[in-house]
Structure formats: C-alpha cells, structure tokens
C-alpha cells in the first residue's frame with residue numbers, strides 16, 4: 001500500500017498497526033486543524049490507547065491516517081487539511097524518523 005489510508009474503524013486500525021508495525025501513522029484532531037498533525041510509528045503505544053475524553057481512536061476527538069512511508073502524508077495533508085502542508089510534530093515517544 002503506497003497510498004495514505006484514513007481509518008474509520010478502531011478494530012481495523014489496530015489490526016493494520018499489528019500487520020504493519022514498520023509503517024507510520026499521522027494523528028490529528030477531528031476538526032482537521034493544521035497545527036496538530038503528529039507523525040508516529042504504527043507500533044507506537046500512544047496511538048493505540050483511548051480514554052473517555054477522547055473517545056474512539058479513529059472516530060472520536062482524533063483521526064488517524066496510515067501509510068508505509070512518511071513522505072506520502074504530505075500529499076494527503078495538502079489535499080485534506082485546510083492550510084496544512086506537512087506534519088506539525090513528530091512523536092517524542094516513538095521518534096518516527098530516527
């Protein structure tokens with residue numbers, strides 16, 4: 001899969017991260033704010049946990065897009081997030097580009 005995939009089902013998302021632990025995920029707010037788009041490794045524990053405040057992983061306060069290569073997210077972000085050009089941050093837990 002060389003395209004970015006927007007998830008709308010938590011079970012499907014978690015299964016995908018298990019099958020593709022070497023892949024990447026961007027996590028962003030449901031309102032698609034350009035100033036919060038965080039790149040993670042698909043194996044990052046922080047994107048696999050939800051709480052009552054944020055709700056479901058993929059249909060609550062946050063949304064997730066997966067991809068095999070972090071460079072493909074730039075195109076997805078420009079097309080789908082108003083004012084967005086690229087990720088705004090990289091996770092300090094999983095350090096996706098190191």
Ligand SMILES: [Zn+2]
Pocket residue numbers: 039040041044045046047091092093094095
């Ligand atoms: Zn992370």
